[in-house]
Amino acid sequence: MTEWREFDDDVASAPSSADIAALTSLAADLEALDYTVDGVGALLGAQAYAALGRGQLAPALLESRRILEGARVGAGASAGAGAGGHSAVPVLLWLLGETVAGKDLAAAFPRIGVAGLERLRLIECETHAPASNAGTIQETEGAAPSPQAATPTDDAAQRWRAAVELRPYGSDVGGNLWVASDLGSEQRPGPLRHDHVLGIGGASLTLAQTVMRSPVDRALDLGTGCGIQAFHLLSHARHVTATDISDRALAFARFNLLLNAPALDLDPRRLTERVSLRRGSLLEPVAGERFDLVVSNPPFVITPRTDSQNEAYTYRDGGLAGDAIVETLVRELPGVLTPGGVAQLLGNWEITEGTPWDRRIRSFVPAGVDAWIIQREQLSPVQYAETWLRDAAEHRDRGAYLDSFGDYLADFALRSVEGIGFGWVWLRRPLDARNLVRVTLEEITHEIEQPVGPHLAAAVRRNDWLAAHTEQAASGIGIADEFLLVADDVTEERHQRPGAEHPGVILLRQGAGLRRTTLLSTELAGFASACDGDLTAGQIAGALAMLLERPDAAFTSELLVDVEQLIREGFLIPAP
Structure with a gap:
């Protein structure tokens, strides 16, 4: 160990x-x-x-x-x-x-x-x-900020x-909190220090809104940074282990936890009873341990490798070539999960020329693990370089900016990368090796409802419900004997040409959660309209078969497969 x-x-x-x-x-x-x-x-x-x-x-x-x-x-x-x-x-x-x-x-x-x-x-x-x-004086990197030579008496x-920056944070778990981090380039002009400790950024908020917050015994915040994920984990985990490769990050996290101790239900003099802060890379500090929940906003940014390790930014650059940091975590995180344990992380993955976006990230998922991966955004190499060079304020020096931009493009060309995906990864270690394993990858780039974590948790429960019925389908049960309802946030749209007798397009739309839209066939629209909890799925399918003069078993079977997808995506839900 x-x-x-x-x-x-x-x-x-x-x-x-x-x-x-x-x-x-x-x-x-x-x-x-x-x-x-x-x-x-x-x-x-x-x-x-x-x-x-x-x-x-x-x-x-x-x-x-x-x-x-x-x-x-x-x-x-x-x-x-x-x-x-x-x-x-x-x-x-x-x-x-x-x-x-x-x-x-x-x-x-x-x-x-x-x-x-x-x-x-x-x-x-x-x-x-x-x-x-203000902000024009730069201290030597790695040295303690110090007052000027003489403090005036006047x-x-x-x-x-x-x-540092000390920013108020309106948390849904602790009320009014404060988060200390390094000053950004807006407050202190110039490139960031390479051991910069990031504050409340877009990625950290995204992860906090995405995590499914079921009560757990032990949680791991891998790459804690200033500690923002630990704040949220403390609301539903008995104990949180927070790790980082940076001493400065852990010092900021400790300060933030102690400053907000009353709101986070911590005893500042017995912090270790609920929080363990550990220094180390990736899973090294927790080798041999198991957790019910792991969350991570890792240093996933794909950065060209250089001869000088000092050129990396510890808060975002994992030190490995390409998307190897995300690959390593997706492959290894299931090994630190308890049976039924879950890991949720953000990441970038490379999309090589001429291949579907999901091929590479799918290959990272180990056998026997449930996975749900959602791509939220895809950038070209040029867009990606522009984003991350601006992030570190490296665009202010024209010569250095051009050199760095060239390094990015050359690095991606070396691996034939035509796009870089960003999104969410959810992994679960099944309770038992006999459990049905499901791996789902999808692209959702439109605006969604936040926080989305409760909706993702509901989707997982629906999938587990369907998996249990799939296992029963061999005995002829399946979902046919279940009562279904249309979800409260779902509306139907019908579009037809002027004067047409029937609509040419029928859509279901979700107003909440992932806000999906799906195209319905006429028979599937008829099925959904009858889901009011009075008839079972099998009875509705049978009635439609008679109405459409399709009494064959294949019609009913295929229709119920489409119904399962509507349940999986949340348009239909099991009646209580």
């Missing part, structure tokens, strides 16, 4: 979580400032807040400066009046990358104080730096800038 130890290091370039009392004081100040998703939205106003979500900081910056100036002159009664009118201070500091005067910090954070914020390594001194230059001249 691989040796591991509980991670509790104090990493100099990450926030400090050593002082529990200081974290409690910080949380109290943040609450008093209403530094929450709703609070920031109300402070900035709808338009500025929406612009901030798009990465446009200017409207929020102008409004925050106006509010803070009003507080200084005693005119902030209407906006930002809570907490002495200094509610704009954390927004300016941690969301917008502005420098803030020490006297404003002291007024906004009376419990933790400026010195406490500095001890927690959330701020750093910027002597005599004008606010308009509070009016002393200014502070964010050492």
Whole structure:
């Protein structure tokens, strides 16, 4: 078994979580400032807040400066009046990358104080730096953020800038939370450091919304980063093991867990009772262990291999050629699952020239494992290179950008890659080797309902229900004796040419979940219209056979196969 130890290091370039009392004081100040998703939205106003979500900081910056100036002159009664009118201070500091005067910090954070914020390594001194230059000073990568050589004694001249981002997060599991991560290129211009710890990004939110949240005993968050998936897992798992290859990431995760301990139902002095933080690559830190649920937003980005390992970004680049990181996880994750255990992860996979999109990713799935893989997006090599070079702010240096772009295209050409897929992978270890195994791959690129996790869980239950009836079909039972209903969110559309006696196209549409649309034959439309729970599937099929003068057994059998697909996709559901 691989040796591991509980991670509790104090990493100099990450926030400090050593002082529990200081974290409690910080949380109290943040609450008093209403530094929450709703609070920031109300402070900035709808338009500025929406612009901030798009990465446009200017409207929020102008409004925050106006509010803070009003507080200084005693005119902030209407906006930002809570907490002495200094509610704009954390927004300016941690969301917008502005420098803030020490006297404003002291007024906004009376419990933790400026010195406490500095001890927690959330701020750093910027002597005599004008606010308009916030974020232009770069520290040496890997070194601890440190104050300038001399801290001025004049509070009016002393200014502070964010050492990290501290962002409010509106969680459906813990209410108002705060998440610390590294500053992005919007707040601190320039390329990201290569051990950058990503905050709440689109991929992490996607995974959180996708996970099926059934109660489990032990869960694994593989590649925890700042710990966002662990937050969610704690709502339905007795114990969470969170791993990462980066010491900095684990330090951020520990800080975030302890800062939000009350909301996450954690005892900060006995964190290991519910959370284990471990350093290591992929499954090495949990060798020999088994989990009921594994979630992972792994470093799946396909990046050209270079001679210098320092050129990789640990939060996104797995260090393996092509899509090998996703292949490795899909092949090996079932080995750490308990019988009936589930793994859910995000990933990229390569699509080679002239082959279907699903051929390669299908080949990763080991025998005897249930799998459901949904491709949500497909990019060309050019689009892919553009996306990830911009992600790390590498497009700012024209020469380096062209070199990196060429490396991407050459790397994909080496393997004849014509597309890169992105999507969700669900894997399950069957309870018993005798269980029927199902592998489903599909492409769903349209907008869906979020969070989609409950709908995915319902789909799995329907598939299990169908699998049980498939096993019974040999004895002549199957779904024929079951009562079915049309799902509540399903509507029917009929299209026909003007003057036509019958519709030429009949569609069923889902208004919720995966929002599928399916084309119906006339007989299948007739079947669906009769699914009100009064007749069994077999009785409805028999009545249609008589009506259409198709009394042969083949008609009924083929119709019920199509009905099973409608159940599988959620258009029809078993009656309670």
